Amino acid sequence: MNDEIRIAVLGVGKMGSFHVESLTRRTRGARVTVVSDVSDEQAHRVGDPIGARVVADPAEAIAADDVDAVVIATPGSAHEAQVLACLEAGKPVLCEKPLTTEAATAAAVYRRETELGRRLIQVGFMRRFDREYAALQQMIAGGDLGAPLMLHCAHRNPAVPEFFDSEFMIRDSVVHEADSARFLLGEEIAAVSVVRGRPTAEAPAGVSDPMLVLFEAESGALVTIEIFVRTGIAYEVRTEIVAERGSALIGLDQNVVTKRAGGTWGGTITPDFVARFGQAYDDQMQRWVDAARAGIASGGDAVDGPGSWDGYAAAAICEAGVAAVVKGERIETGMEDRS
Ligand SMILES: NC(=O)c1ccc[n+]([C@@H]2O[C@H](COP(=O)([O-])OP(=O)(O)OC[C@H]3O[C@@H](n4cnc5c(N)ncnc54)[C@H](O)[C@@H]3O)[C@@H](O)[C@H]2O)c1
Known part of the structure; x- marks a missing residue:
């Protein structure tokens, strides 16, 4: 692993493009190497200026060799499959709320992570920061x-x-x-x-x-x-x-x-919420990147904040x-x- 961890950002609409900017300009120890969005135009609009690759298929982006960790900012209905793919790939993930759209599926994600024996999922409840x-x-x-x-x-x-x-x-x-x-x-x-x-x-x-x-x-x-x-x-x-x-x-x-x-x-x-919670989003990102780097280096937990249990409880x-x-x-x- 390089000094900087390499991040894929899935979904680069309002929240995802804010996270890309935060990772690029205000976060130490990480850089965005891949962006993925169902809108090719939107992906290029956000990815091209920072030299990130555009990968249309989120599953391919998660599995990519130049991706160490993943930020998910797609609509809630897409989160379950994308978070599970991160778990299977053994890659730390910061998933925007909601973890999934139903309590039963969120509980299943929590159980899968527990089975794997390693905390890889952080949920974007940024108010805690x-x-x-x-x-x-x-x-x-x-x-x-x-x-x-x-x-x-x-x-x-x-x-x-x-x-x-x-x-x-x-x-x-x-x-x-x-x-x-x-x-x-x-x-x-x-x-x-x-x-x-x-x-x-x-x-x-x-x-x-x-x-x-x-x-x-x-x-x-x-x-x-x-x-x-x-x-x-x-x-x-x-x-x-x-x-x-x-x-x-x-x-x-x-x-x-x-x-x-x-x-x-x-x-x-x-x-608006970005003005009110801008500091919290950025601090959340820095703490997650630090935790993800530590987890990748040690093979252990990669979370510093609310995790999959918190995502399940909220659901x-x-x-x-x-x-x-x-x-x-x-x-x-x-x-x-x-x-
Ligand atoms: N923590 C917060 O305060 C906060 C605030 C706003 C939004 N959110 C969450 O962030 C997520 C995104 O919200 P948003 O407001 O940025 O929405 P948005 O509609 O602005 O952006 C979503 C982006 O994802 C893309 N997309 C849709 N389906 C996709 C898929 N299957 N794979 C890849 N890309 C896909 C869309 O083209 C769009 O560019 C949601 O889960 C939302 O609840 C959290």
Whole structure:
């Protein structure tokens, strides 16, 4: 192996091209040698300027001799086959969320990795690398606040495409809260309920936007999530922990605060998720590259962050969340035993 590990990036749309840029400009110890996308034009647009080979077939890209590790940023429906191919090739993989689109297939991926005896799968739950989330997790785990009782989360997007219906809001947006809640509370989620509220006039017919989602953790701690994806304002992700001996809040957009003539003051709200979590995506990439290099050199684990179990847990929570939306009932996640 050269000093730098050689990466194939599968799917170079919005997220994949961001990862290519991160790997090329801001990450040490890795370079992109191969890109693969169902759109040949898109693959060349991203791959040509950095001298990466374009390989049409993702399976061929994974198996290629000039590829040591893989970043998957294709749509969720393609992840299962591509992650399994990485496992069979023995190559570390950073897979964008979701790990797979169903809990059963995600569990099967976790079991396959366990059988192989080597952790090769990292899942792109980048909030764990955000400085505020990491600090909040450490504060909770440190015990100063006492036992966590409630977590209040708000997840607001300015606008989304028409296809973002109530179920997709759970799978695509609340999935981040599923992982954040497990990360912050340090325990599994046992049940999910959803209350559909009055929809904004911006929501297509039949779509409940916003909704209130409730997770019940195994300890009984509660997680409330306001999911609202058509605010028309900006990107707002806030989390407040309420514990026995205090509370703590992150996501306040503490940018420059201005004071103006006329007696008003204000600041700016982060416009989108790349602006809000740019540092987290880049830190996730650097930590994964470092872990992948170490794993390739040692033949051992190649993960520094959420893994296949976390991908499975998020899939199980989202599956319960979708059932809760459809049936209007409290749904237990029924997660498998980890052992
Ligand atoms: N972590 C995050 O915050 C975050 C944010 C956005 C998206 N994502 C995830 O990243 C992934 C990609 O999302 P996106 O917004 O970049 O989508 P996108 O549509 O912008 O890009 C997907 C790309 O994959 C290509 N593609 C489709 N099927 C393929 C296949 N089978 N093999 C190879 N290429 C294929 C498409 O042509 C496209 O260029 C999704 O899993 C999504 O959930 C994560």
